[in-house]
Amino acid sequence: GENVEQHPSTLSVQEGDSAVIKCTYSDSASNYFPWYKQELGKRPQLIIDIRSNVGEKKDQRIAVTLNKTAKHFSLHITETQPEDSAVYFCAADTDKLIFGTGTRLQVFP
Amino acid sequence: DAGVIQSPRHEVTEMGQEVTLRCKPISGHNSLFWYRQTMMRGLELLIYFNNNVPIDDSGMPEDRFSAKMPNASFSTLKIQPSEPRDSAVYFCASSKGPGQPQHFGDGTRLSIL
Numbered sequence: 760g761e762n763v764e765q766h767p768s769t770l771s772v773q774e775g776d777s778a779v780i781k782c783t784y785s786d787s788a789s790n791y792f793p794w795y796k797q798e799l800g801k802r803p804q805l806i807i808d809i810r811s812n813v814g815e816k817k818d819q820r821i822a823v824t825l826n827k828t829a830k831h832f833s834l835h836i837t838e839t840q841p842e843d844s845a846v847y848f849c850a851a852d853t854d855k856l857i858f859g860t861g862t863r864l865q866v867f868p
Numbered sequence: 869d870a871g872v873i874q875s876p877r878h879e880v881t882e883m884g885q886e887v888t889l890r891c892k893p894i895s896g897h898n899s900l901f902w903y904r905q906t907m908m909r910g911l912e913l914l915i916y917f918n919n920n921v922p923i924d925d926s927g928m929p930e931d932r933f934s935a936k937m938p939n940a941s942f943s944t945l946k947i948q949p950s951e952p953r954d955s956a957v958y959f960c961a962s963s964k965g966p967g968q969p970q971h972f973g974d975g976t977r978l979s980i981l
């Protein structure tokens with residue numbers, strides 16, 4: 760079955776810096792890759808997603824890249840702000856979502 | 869759009885008791901998912917339904933767990949009998965179909981004493 764690995768597990772950056780979170784997946788049949796943000800005590804919220812026929816997608820300060828050959832995808836957050844502090848999860852979908860283990864991002868003012 | 873609605877938000881009960889968690893998916897969504905989240909195991913898929921039919925229950929930990937979806941607007945996850953190790957946050961999510969964005973409810977924080 761699908762296996763998703765996510766790195767790093769924790770990430771601390773200064774406000775205004777960029778943050779990058781990387782994920783790898785194992786099942787080449789996976790074709791949909793969402794990213795979720797989860798604030799403490801709240802539900803995971805979809806922030807951006809990408810499908811296998813696209814290499815990059817951008818939405819304001821966040822972007823996701825996908826390399827199908829290498830089976831990895833990344834989340835990029837530019838000009839980070841304290842409110843970006845949360846746990847971020849990547850996921851890969853064939854017939855069901857398999858989540859990575861999460862990255863705790865802390866943005867220091 | 870009311871989003872995915874879960875109840876109760878919090879449940880505290882003694883071990884051995886039956887626990888029933890409820891979920892109302894977003895109207896028009898044909899797929900429904902039950903997840904469990906713990907610090908140790910992260911976010912785990914327990915079971916999912918397409919068009920009210922259970923498709924994959926391989927994540928259900930044991931026979932004490934059962935889930936039903938009697939109609940397109942309601943699903944339950946039942947634990948009987950409950951044990952302290954079942955303590956976790958249980959999320960329900962729904963989507964328009966396989967490979968479509970999933971939207972999560974606010975979760976049920978379950979504590980088994």
